[in-house]
Amino acid sequence: MNTQATSQLPIPPHFYPDKVGEVWRVPYQELATQAQVWGKQHNIQPASVDNHRICLLLIDVQNTFCIPGFELFVGGKSGKGAVEDNQRLCEFIYRNLGVITTITPTMDTHTAMQIFHPIFWINATGEHPIPAATNITPTDIEQGIWKVNPAVANSITQGDYELLEKHAYHYVKQLSQDGKYPLTIWPYHSMLGGIGHALVSSVEAAIFFHCIARQSQTQFEIKGDNPLTENYSVLRPEVLIDFAQNPLAQKNTRLIQQLLDFDAVIIGGQAKSHCVAWTIDDLLTEIKQVDAKLTKKLYLLEDCTSPVVVPGIVDYTEQADAAFTRFAAAGMHIVKSTEVIQLIGN
Template sequence: MNTQTTTQLSIPPHFNLEKVGEVWRVPYQELASEAEAWAQKLNIQPAAFDKRRICLLLIDVQNTFCIPGFELFVEGKSGTGAVEDNQRLCEFIYRNLGVITTIVPTMDTHTAMQIFHPIFWINAAGEHPIPAATSITPTDLEQGIWKVNPAVANSITKGDYELLKKHAYHYVKQLSQDGKYPLTVWPYHSMLGGIGHALVSSVEAAIFFHCIARQSLTQFEIKGDNPLTENYSVLRPEVLIGFDQNPLAQKNTRLIQQLLEFDAVIIGGQAKSHCVAWTIDDLLTEIKQIDANLAKKVYLLEDCTSAVVVPGVVDYTEQADAAFARFAAAGMHIIKSTDPIQSFF
């Protein structure tokens, strides 16, 4: 017997829409008690009984991207994009609590001395690049406009500066050859151990509530901690092979295989133009190598993701929309958070 809930549920009384844009402590014990009582009241069964297994993949729903005033807040077109996205996302989780089998949040995870942070680079005057306003190309390195900061070699390559320079030049050159974004120097963000690294409190509460109510362990996926490559996608880093033809980093083959085994994968998070788009793109690449029809099991929560927009500086909305159109053409479904999951099948 299929014991999954077949209708959308009401939203539990603890959820406060106005607090989604704030940082606060999740009261785990109280929430756990409420979740168990809620499951009993609404006859929500453990996820282990699901006949149709549904994964909710949440990309980088962290304070650093989603809370106004934090390092890389995703404004979107409205100026408060990520907050509005997460309001809808929380409601989506609560209303579909009985049918979401597993929630997989990705966690962008950084330390200071990484190739995309200011301290990694200096110019002839010893100054670091201005974050978010600086891209570094192979020509920049060849002309000496930017060079690797010798001081960081002690932490990354055990003091071997020449080795670090070779790694860096290869990486920047590889990005340009692969047609990806040039190396962008980002503000320090998603710093391991910091508040910015944490999930948005309201989303964390919704995920924890799901974990207890469905007795389904939340599966956290760490990405971005390799000092020598960016990791927009959770499925693979931007560059896999180093200058010496040895592996620089690995694809997340375990997660790729796991996602493709679900009956449906629903994807939302930040930012639509960067980490969300590149994760979906990598998933589509894997799908095409196995069976193009598998794209039909992927659903994209278009109203739970926003593009990077910095007014007067950059607007990636057009690129993000073009990527989603390409995903839809490949067979993936563009959906809204108000669409009942059971209507997908």
């Protein structure tokens, strides 16, 4: 990144790569003490003195997507994709501790009664759609193959079933008109209050270590809690306007402006084909409205993200690779986590 190379730090002794695929309690106080000692040993300065400000944007590095056996584990082509990605990601954070100004993890955040979960829909016999194997199109609703479950209206629209039906049909139709993926029914995942919602333990430890060593508050970004729209991208939901042309949800304009203000934004996380690609695509749209040359501030960690691959069912590798090719053509840098960050001014 630019011209003047900065030396990388060693990996702290508390990091164990073989624990990245496991869930465990982060020992905060012990880790905080280690981070302060580490900072003094390696002359790590507070982030507040950075002349060249770098944001590490981590998309949905949560147990639900990154731990084998959890709801939507992103295995990628290797079958171990997210675990391997997070091993490299942790090492990237530790090696570049002294130059990453802010770490911004996004948190996919759901409750049960949302438009993409099975309980929201039923067929003529009262059965719910099979998650990860069901897409719902406008035609499906028009033909009565799937309809909104009347029982959920009590929780979402104060019992107004007709209103909820209008919302749902408009939403599915809008996805089709906008050329987006059809509404996918996903397994219950990233459930608020559940262990799947939490950051991967090893990544959380690395982020906390950075927070203490650099005295830089971690900036968590919640997304996906609106019951009537998907929210793959952290920057905006899939649909912004409801059937009555009223606001359904809003763009995260605060985060958009913050990202554009950084000197560099490095992006990794899960999944390459969905939440990562959608976030980058939305950021690209915002950049084009300001100055297309700002794409040169974006660095995509290609070895810290994997596509959704469910053997025998779906494989989004091609779509993910096509998106990254398009991002590179727009001026973004496709990089590996082992590359040395180069700076001016620090």
